[in-house]
Amino acid sequence: MTQFSDLGLSPNLLKTIEQQGFTTPTPIQMQAIPHVLEGRDVMGLAQTGTGKTAAFGLPMVHHLTKLHGKPAPKTVRGLVLAPTRELVNQIAENLRAYVKNSHLRVNVVVGGASIGKQIGVLSKGTDILVATPGRLLDLVDRRAVQLNTATFLVLDEADQMLDLGFIHALRKIAKLLGEPRQTLLFSATMPKNMAELAQSYLKDPVRVEVARPGLAADKVRQSVHFVGQKEKSTLLKKLLAESPDGLSLVFSRTKHGAEKLKKHLVEQGFAADSIHGNKSQGQRERAIRSFKSGETKVLVATDVAARGIDIPGVSHVYNFDLPDVAENYVHRIGRTARAGRGGEAIAFCNPSEQSLLRAVEKLMKISIRVESGQPAAVEPSAKPQNRRGGGGKKPGGQQHRRSNGPKGGQRNRRPRAA
Structure with missing residues (x-):
């Protein structure tokens, strides 16, 4: 060797x-x-x-x-x-x-x-x-x-x-x-x-x-729950309660959604915090330190803010919202099963997110195991997925704007400092 x-x-x-x-x-x-x-x-x-x-x-x-x-x-x-x-x-x-x-x-x-x-x-x-x-x-x-x-x-x-x-x-x-x-x-x-x-x-x-791009670590056990958007928080609380000693990283698509979910979890008695672009650098660093030490058991994050979380003890990654860009799913679930350990990657998929789930499975060339629920027979019409992750509209009509990159139509403008 x-x-x-x-x-x-x-x-x-x-x-x-x-x-x-x-x-x-x-x-x-x-x-x-x-x-x-x-x-x-x-x-x-x-x-x-x-x-x-x-x-x-x-x-x-x-x-x-x-x-x-x-x-x-x-x-x-x-x-x-x-x-x-x-x-x-x-x-x-x-x-x-x-x-x-x-x-x-x-x-x-x-x-x-x-x-x-x-x-x-x-x-x-x-x-x-x-x-x-x-x-x-x-x-x-x-x-x-x-x-x-x-x-x-x-x-x-x-x-x-x-x-x-x-x-x-x-x-x-x-x-x-x-x-x-x-x-x-x-x-x-x-x-x-x-x-x-x-x-x-x-x-x-x-x-x-050393591995085909888009491939998850071997020790990540992946599953998906088909669930309505309004029922996602109830399911998350149930699953978190079943693994009270683990460190759980929960991904939200938006900064507002991450903060709202964190506050709800705290109100329900969970030791939770959040990191996203609206938090100051000091707040983000304190949240990660608390999560790393185990004082905080649940960290709700957006994709951008979660880059750099290298904590071997993360046992569960929850895709509360599936990402608009399939590659981001790989990065998300890579936050668990680090340093040779195992980990769980659990996705929640509402009817309008089924096309996003298919994109993930196509990228990874796998079929993710269904843990509960079933796909909607008739999929709601969804806006086209923007593979670059910016410039399109998010579900609910919210205009997507990167906190670390240029606004749409201003390609020569320097990105704001991360």
Whole structure:
């Protein structure tokens, strides 16, 4: 069996890995790390929860520790971009563990936090900067950071950045980076527009694919309940009560829906909280900490806010509302069955969502087991599904607007900082 010591990482880094209790790399790590160490551009495709952060983080730390001296003020040596604040913080937490026995400094910039404090931190120079694209460009505009010394670029959850409309911000950032540059792109799904991103940023890349995009982790047990919209909350409470000791992540399609459902669960005696785009950064961080510690047993979230929740203890994922974009279902259920554990992914499907369920099953090439109820014989007419996840109308006539991306018809407008 392959060990981390077989991959070519430095002795000091191997010691750090060993101190954290890791000895055997995951498949994506085994395949990607040697190519990154060779200096190749890499496109890595793997299920969520399979260790993609270490797949790019460990070889990047290996290379950067060989550089002598501290980075100059305001400069950056390695840049990692991710779509949401939570994911940025999660990546940075992992990278700080990897650089524990080195001189490297990992910094974070995200929207929703004090830009003044971020300017002060960046003024000292940064070895590895983890950032959301919008806030990074704000800091570039203020001349608080220089990217022309960055020779490593990592795009994590690249498919989600495309879906959130960050493509224009990514193009602008890429032009500011140093050359020659090594670029690493990692994702759990492979939408069609990923090819454009790969061609624009990667040079003769090695494609590393350890599982077919759209495939869920093997230990996720999936099921679906066919239930009316008004009966969903009653069913959710029943299922939550049956597993009182587990950590349950519940996905709502909208911010308003997430907050309303959270308040209802709290009123019914459940230890619940919520994260979504209307919550401040501090509120979101506190909610995740409480969930991670087990103080909060139920976390209601929207798709964007839930990126970066890497908690091995999540036992259940509930799709209270099915996602408009089938790929998001894969990301959602990937929040459970992490670090080799098992997990339950339970979907609620009302008659108007049956087309969304079919899209998920088509993507994953499976038939999800029916736990209760049955499909409606005559499906209500539903508005066309927007595969990019924006610009269309949501059920009930609510206009869909991304909190992290450009508004419809304003393609050249920079996305708001995540």
